[in-house]
Amino acid sequence: xxxxxxxxxxxKTTFTTIEGMPIQSKAAQGVKGTxxxxxxxxxxxxxxxxxxxxxxxxHLHKSKRFNLxxxxxxxxxxxxxxxxxxxxxxxxxxxxxxxxxNIRDNILEIENVDMLDGTPLLDIKPYTSKFDRFDxxxxxxxxxxxxxxxxxxxxTRFN
Amino acid sequence: xxxxxxxxxxxKTTFTTIEGMPIQSKAAQGVKGTxxxxxxxxxxxxxxxxxxxxxxxxHLHKSKRFNLxxxxxxxxxxxxxxxxxxxxxxxxxxxxxxxxxNIRDNILEIENVDMLDGTPLLDIKPYTSKFDRFDxxxxxxxxxxxxxxxxxxxxTRFN
Numbered sequence: 383x384x385x386x387x388x389x390x391x392x393x394k395t396t397f398t399t400i401e402g403m404p405i406q407s408k409a410a411q412g413v414k415g416t417x418x419x420x421x422x423x424x425x426x427x428x429x430x431x432x433x434x435x436x437x438x439x440x441h442l443h444k445s446k447r448f449n450l451x452x453x454x455x456x457x458x459x460x461x462x463x464x465x466x467x468x469x470x471x472x473x474x475x476x477x478x479x480x481x482x483x484n485i486r487d488n489i490l491e492i493e494n495v496d497m498l499d500g501t502p503l504l505d506i507k508p509y510t511s512k513f514d515r516f517d518x519x520x521x522x523x524x525x526x527x528x529x530x531x532x533x534x535x536x537x538t539r540f541n
Numbered sequence: 542x543x544x545x546x547x548x549x550x551x552x553k554t555t556f557t558t559i560e561g562m563p564i565q566s567k568a569a570q571g572v573k574g575t576x577x578x579x580x581x582x583x584x585x586x587x588x589x590x591x592x593x594x595x596x597x598x599x600h601l602h603k604s605k606r607f608n609l610x611x612x613x614x615x616x617x618x619x620x621x622x623x624x625x626x627x628x629x630x631x632x633x634x635x636x637x638x639x640x641x642x643n644i645r646d647n648i649l650e651i652e653n654v655d656m657l658d659g660t661p662l663l664d665i666k667p668y669t670s671k672f673d674r675f676d677x678x679x680x681x682x683x684x685x686x687x688x689x690x691x692x693x694x695x696x697t698r699f700n
Contacts, residue, residue, distance in 0.1 A: 383547065383548055383661060384545055384546075384547060385545070385546045385547070385548070385600050385661065385663070386543055386544070386545055387543075387544045387546070387632040387634070388542065388543060388544070388631075388632070389542055389544070390631050390632065406672045407672075408671070408672050423609065423623075423631060425609040425610060425621060426609040426610070426621040426622040426623045426624075426631070427621045427623055427624070428610060428619075428620060428621030428624065429620040429621055429624040429681055429682055430621055430623050430624040430681070431681075432624070432679060432680070432681025432682060432684070433624065433677070433679065433680055433681045433683075434677045434678040434679045434680070435675050435677050437636070439598075439632075439634050439636070441544050450582065450584040450585040451584060451585070451587060460587075461587060461588040462584060462585040462586045462587030462588055462589055463585040464582075464585045464586055464589050464664070464665040464666070464667075465585075465586070465587065465588040465589040465591070465592065465667055466666075466667070467666055467667070467672070471664055472547075472549050472582060472585070472664070473546040473547070473549065473598075473663045473664050475546070475598050475634070475663055475664050477596070477598070477636060477666070479673070479675050502542060502544065504544070504632045504634055505623070505630060505631070505632050505634050506623040507623070507625075507626055507636070508623075508624055508625070508626070508680070508681060508683065509675060509677065510677065510680045510683050511675075511676075511677050511680065512567065512680070512683060513565045513566075513567050513626070514638070514673075514675075515674050515675075516594050516638050516668060516670075516673075516674075517670075518592070518593045518594050518668065518669065518670050519593040520591060520592065520593045521591070521592055521593070521667070521669045521670065521671070522588055522589070522590075522591025522592045522667060523588055523591060524592075524667065524669050524671060525591075
C-alpha cells in the first residue's frame with residue numbers, strides 16, 4: 383500500500399542546516415518562523431487564530447534513510463527508532479507543537495520552531511489541553527537521562 | 542512535490558464503522574486494541590515498552606475527500622478544517638496518544654483507541670511529559686463549547 387500526500391504549505395525557519403538546531407519545540411523557546419500555506423487552502427485556516435498552540439505535522443525532507451536502532455541526541459545508548467524522536471524513520475513524519483502568534487491571509491507567524499527551513503507541511507491541527515495532555519506513569523529511557531533537552535542541540539549524526 | 546509513505550503496520554480495533562466511535566483517545570478510556578507492526582521493523586521497537594503512552598501516527602484510510610470548512614462533532618458551527626480534528630483533511634493524517642499495555646514480539650497491546658479497524662500505521666513515537674505537554678492560553682472555539690468530548694460519538698457526517 384502506497385500512501386501519497388502533497389504539502390499544504392512550507393515552513394520557513396532560520397535553520398538551514400541540521401547541526402545546531404533545537405531538538406524539540408520545548409527547546410526552541412522564542413525561536414520564530416513562518417508557515418506559508420498554499421493559497422487554495424486559506425479557507426481551511428478560519429478560526430485557527432483562536433488557538434495559542436497548534437500541531438504542525440510535516441515531512442522530514444532531509445531524512446533519506448533510516449536505522450532501526452539509533453543513539454538519540456539525549457542519550458549515549460542505542461534504542462529502537464520508534465522509542466525515540468530521531469528524524470531518520472521508516473516514514474519520516476515529524477510533529478511539533480508551536481505557539482501561534484498571528485495569521486495574515488495565508489501566512490502563520492509561529493514561535494518555538496525546531497524544523498529545518500523549507501520543511502514541507504502536511505497538516506495543521508489545533509492543540510488543546512482537553513485532548514492532548516496526558517499523565518504518564520513511565521517514560522522509558524528518558525526517565526534515566528538528565529533533563530537536558532534545552533541544552534543539547536542537533537548534530538550531524540542523522541545527516 | 543509528492544510524498545510517499547508505506548505503512549509500518551496496521552491498527553486493529555473493534556470499530557468497523559465510523560459511526561459510534563470515540564472522537565478522541567481521551568474519550569476512549571479503557572477501549573483496547575492492538576498494533577501489528579510489520580516483522581521487518583521489530584528491531585525498531587526496542588525500549589518502547591518503557592513508555593506508558595505513545596503517539597500513533599496513521600493514515601485516515603476511509604477519508605477520501607476533504608472540505609475546507611467543517612462542522613466538527615463538538616460544535617454546531619463551521620470552522621476551518623485546520624482549526625478542527627475532523628478526519629476529512631487535505632492530507633488525512635491522524636495522531637493519537639494511546640496507552641501502551643505491553644509488547645510481545647511485533648504486537649503492541651494498547652488502550653484508549655479511537656481509530657477504525659484496519660487503519661494503516663505510519664509511525665510510532667514515545668510520548669513524554671518533557672516535550673509534549675503545553676500550557677495553552679486560549680483554545681479558540683473549543684473554549685466556547687461544553688466539555689462533552691467524552692459523551693459525543695462520531696457520526697456519519699464525514700463518511
